[in-house]
Amino acid sequence: MLNQEESYPLGAACELVGLPRSTFYYRSGLADESDLETAIDEIASQYPTYGTRRVTHQLRRAPYKMLVNRKHVRRIMAQKGLLRPVKWRKKRTTDSEHPYPRYPNLVKELEVVRPDQVWASDITYVRLKQDFVYLAIILDVFTRAIRGWCLSRLLDQEMTLTALRRALQTGQPDIHHSDQGVQYAAYAYVDLLKARGIQISMATIGKAEENGYAERFMRTIKEEEVDLSEYRNFMDALDQIGHFIDDVYMTKRIHSSLGYLTPVEFETAWWVSQPVKASP
Numbered sequence: 001m002l003n004q005e006e007s008y009p010l011g012a013a014c015e016l017v018g019l020p021r022s023t024f025y026y027r028s029g030l031a032d033e034s035d036l037e038t039a040i041d042e043i044a045s046q047y048p049t050y051g052t053r054r055v056t057h058q059l060r061r062a063p064y065k066m067l068v069n070r071k072h073v074r075r076i077m078a079q080k081g082l083l084r085p086v087k088w089r090k091k092r093t094t095d096s097e098h099p100y101p102r103y104p105n106l107v108k109e110l111e112v113v114r115p116d117q118v119w120a121s122d123i124t125y126v127r128l129k130q131d132f133v134y135l136a137i138i139l140d141v142f143t144r145a146i147r148g149w150c151l152s153r154l155l156d157q158e159m160t161l162t163a164l165r166r167a168l169q170t171g172q173p174d175i176h177h178s179d180q181g182v183q184y185a186a187y188a189y190v191d192l193l194k195a196r197g198i199q200i201s202m203a204t205i206g207k208a209e210e211n212g213y214a215e216r217f218m219r220t221i222k223e224e225e226v227d228l229s230e231y232r233n234f235m236d237a238l239d240q241i242g243h244f245i246d247d248v249y250m251t252k253r254i255h256s257s258l259g260y261l262t263p264v265e266f267e268t269a270w271w272v273s274q275p276v277k278a279s280p
Contacts, residue, residue: 037076039064044082052077053230071228100185105210106201107177112141115267118201119147119173121184122214123160124222126151126241128231135221135241136160136183138167141213143270144255145263146245147171151238157186164192177201179211221249 036059043050043058050058052074059066059073077083112118118141125132134155138148148167152159160183164176176193178184180202193200203210225244231237251264258266 036066036068036072037080039066040073040076040080040082044077044080052083070230074228100182100187100190102180102185103200103202105177105203106175106199107141108210110175115140115142115145115270116171116173117142118175118177119167120211120214121160121163121176121178122211122218123155123181123183124218125155126226126231126237128233128237133234133237134159135218136163137214137217137245138163139214139217140173140263140267141177143263143267144213144217144258145250145267146217149245151234151241153234155183157183157188160184161189161192164189168192168196172196172198175199175201177203177211178214179203180205221245224248224253 039059040055043055047054047058052070055077056068056070056073058064059068074083107118110118120139120141121137122139123134123136125134134152136150136152136159137146139145140147147170148163148165150159150162150166152162176198178201183189184202190200209215221241221244225241225248229237229240231240249263251262254260254262255266261269
């Protein structure tokens with residue numbers, strides 16, 4: 001038996017435990033948590049205006065050369081209180097100065113009690129590396145489900161029309177609610193709603209809270225997907241945003257307002273709970 005001062009040669013020790021010699025020299029490329037926290041502190045103190053994007057890139061450079069992702073960095077920075085408000089160059093998406101007819105707010109005092117009673121729509125911008133693209137959505141107010149959406153390079157009427165047409169493929173609401181932006185007031189959009197017998201409702205100019213359900217979804221997708229991603233190009237944004245809406249938001253993300261169910265679970269449960277109508 002060996003005493004504490006005796007030791008095997010490295011090769012013999014590795015052979016004894018059945019490991020290749022290279023394993024002894026291997027060091028994980030993933031940053032140790034304490035080392036990562038120290039590095040983030042150093043960068044934040046040296047560059048106090050850096051957000052998660054630039055801190056992550058700085059960690060990948062010398063002298064750190066750490067293999068880290070932005071979501072991990074964001075989590076640590078949030079724990080340390082190092083996150084700064086995001087101040088991207090903003091893009092205006094609502095143009096209410098147009099000659100088209102206006103419509104009253106039909107949902108301000110309305111109690112929404114079933115699916116497809118009210119759909120709400122909205123537009124936001126998505127930042128790419130060198131440019132912006134635009135996202136239009138149609139949301140069912142009762143279930144919070146996204147009925148239709150479209151990502152476009154152009155902030156135009158075709159984008160909102162595409163989202164609406166996709167939503168109408170599977171159903172239609174009693175009321176369509178939006179802001180007074182030109183994309184929703186234009187004749188082509190309004191004519192499609194009227195042709196389907198859908199009532200038109202619009203929020204008051206400057207009253208974003210009157211379109212609160214759609215606004216809250218846009219805040220959710222910004223905080224949980226867009227602000228945590230670095231889209232290479234339009235197709236990358238289309239793929240990742242589509243995954244978030246269809247696979248995460250609709251089927252995995254629970255909502256406290258829905259009894260901690262997903263939109264798909266909540267709507268399915270609502271339909272199951274409805275009494276079966278007798279055949280005539």
